[in-house]
Amino acid sequence: MKQFRYGALIVLAMAVLLAACSRQDTTKYLVMGTNAEFPPFETRGGPGGAEVVGFDVDVAKAIAAKVGLPLKIEDMKFDSLLPALDAGQVDMVLAGMTITPDRAQNVDFSDPYYKATQVVLMRKGDPVPTSKEDLKGRTISVQFGTTGDGAAAEIAGSENVRQFTSMLDAVVALMNSQVDFAVLDEQPAINFQKKNPADLELVRLAFDDEYYGVAVKKGNTELLARINETLAEIAADGRYDRFVDYWMVQMIGSAELEAE
Secondary structure: OHHHHHHHHHHHHHHHHHHHOOOOOOOOOEEEEEOOOEOOOEEEEOOOOOEEEOHHHHHHHHHHHHHOOOEEEEEOOHHHHHHHHHOOOOOEEOOOOEOOHHHHOOEEEOOOOEEEEEEEEEEOOOOOOOOHHHHOOOOEEEEOOOHHHHHHHHHHOHHHEEEEOOHHHHHHHHHOOOOOEEEEEHHHHHHHHHHOOOOEEEEOOOOOEEEEOOEEEOOOHHHHHHHHHHHHHHHHHOHHHHHHHHHHHHHHHHHHHHHO
């Protein structure tokens, strides 16, 4: 009986290791691909200000602990993440990435781990839109490749959408009056607005709910199973609620105090 249990453990460990090391190299670590310009999910911070930190990073650390490998983070442009996953440069993508049918054709997604929706940022003092209809024909800044990009094009027409490689650049364009609005996910929008309360206003319109998932390479079932197990465990043992409290409440509250 002991031999059977030990053998099963060895087989499981080897399967997880092979899944995690499906990259082109054979280094024994778990690589997270992200775009560290999407606070509070991923941003630069820590003691020296250069470390990638955030809600998604804490989730990734829990996954790495479950797999039994150290975590390595690769920061890249958002629209490079899924190609990097397909090429084997990263093992998983955590980047506030919405689960969509189009993306799911090319990658496998975990169970949803966060519910989000699109919102509108506008300059304080400008006329406030009351429906998505009010955005038609207006210029809107977005981060290229996001669901906000697609939503803005559908509402305002693609000719009125200004695409940027980072959400920060899209918000700066709004603040500099280069566009009329910015469309982005709710929590990052809250973060930007709290840091710039004199300049920005957040407006919630009738956008559909979206759900974030962890993306893995198509067919990487072993790693996907460990990820889903981790998501269930952190929800059950209270870690998920602690991550939400820290990144969505405490950190955003701190940003509001700094702005004042």
